[in-house]
Amino acid sequence: DIVMTQSPASLAVSPGERATINCTSGPSVSTSNIKNYVAWYQQKPGQPPKLLIYWASMRESGVPARFSGSGSGPHFTLTISSLQAEDVAVYYCQQYYTTPRTFGPGTTVEIK
Amino acid sequence: EVQLLETGGGLVQPGGSLRLSCAASGFNFEANAMSWVRQAPGKGLEWVSGITNTGETTFYADSVKGRFTISRDNSRNTIYLQMNRLGVEDTAIYYCAKEAGATNGWHDYWGRGILVTVSS
Numbered sequence: 001d002i003v004m005t006q007s008p009a010s011l012a013v014s015p016g017e018r019a020t021i022n023c024t025s026g027p028s029v030s031t032s033n034i035k036n037y038v039a040w041y042q043q044k045p046g047q048p049p050k051l052l053i054y055w056a057s058m059r060e061s062g063v064p065a066r067f068s069g070s071g072s073g074p075h076f077t078l079t080i081s082s083l084q085a086e087d088v089a090v091y092y093c094q095q096y097y098t099t100p101r102t103f104g105p106g107t108t109v110e111i112k
Numbered sequence: 113e114v115q116l117l118e119t120g121g122g123l124v125q126p127g128g129s130l131r132l133s134c135a136a137s138g139f140n141f142e143a144n145a146m147s148w149v150r151q152a153p154g155k156g157l158e159w160v161s162g163i164t165n166t167g168e169t170t171f172y173a174d175s176v177k178g179r180f181t182i183s184r185d186n187s188r189n190t191i192y193l194q195m196n197r198l199g200v201e202d203t204a205i206y207y208c209a210k211e212a213g214a215t216n217g218w219h220d221y222w223g224r225g226i227l228v229t230v231s232s
Contacts, residue, residue: 001174039218039219041157041219043157048207048222048223048224048225049149049157049207049219049222050222051218051219051220051221054212054217054218054220060220090156092156092157094157094159094218094219096216096217096218099159099162099171100159100171100172100173100174101147101159101162102159103156103157103158103159104156105156106156106157
């Protein structure tokens with residue numbers, strides 16, 4: 001199975017500051033034609049996950065522009081450029097390159 | 113508007129069975145693969161099972177293979193998860209998730225989830 005790891009496990013960021021979450025796949029979930037099979041989800045307490053990013057960098061419709069994804073090969077990043085109070089949540093990366101689809105363990109983002 | 117509504121959860125004894133249903137609306141159901149994803153209390157997300165748009169191919173996590181069966185009825189816009197030989201480790205919120213494609217994609221819509229509790 002492909003293992004997705006995330007770092008840090010949690011982070012606290014001041015409002016308006018940048019939050020960066022890292023995700024690494026093992027083995028790679030990228031193809032030679034540079035397709036990166038990684039999605040990012042946001043989960044707020046008591047709610048189902050919500051899709052933010054797919055193909056590692058494509059923002060889902062309706063997702064604020066402060067959320068961006070980047071990376072290739074085994075290393076991927078989710079960046080929240082200017083943290084808002086409503087962004088407090090757990091963030092998960094996931095690979096959909098193959099089954100079983102695997103998620104990272106999650107990163108908890110809090111307000112400092 | 114895409115809607116996914118899970119039903120069929122509840123309390124079951126270890127070794128028992130339960131069947132979850134997920135009724136879908138608001139999109140062309142037969143065009144999309146579907147999945148079940150679960151979340152144990154206070155834990156992260158675990159993909160459980162998936163099924164292609166036609167239902168011809170199914171996939172399972174090792175943790176449920178041989179005990180769970182996923183199926184779909186495209187005439188009813190519904191997927192199912194038959195869960196047998198349940199153990200306490202299967203206690204979780206089970207989410208139904210739509211995939212953004214016929215066979216292999218990210219989960220673009222999720223249901224609210226249904227709680228399954230396995231306990232004596």
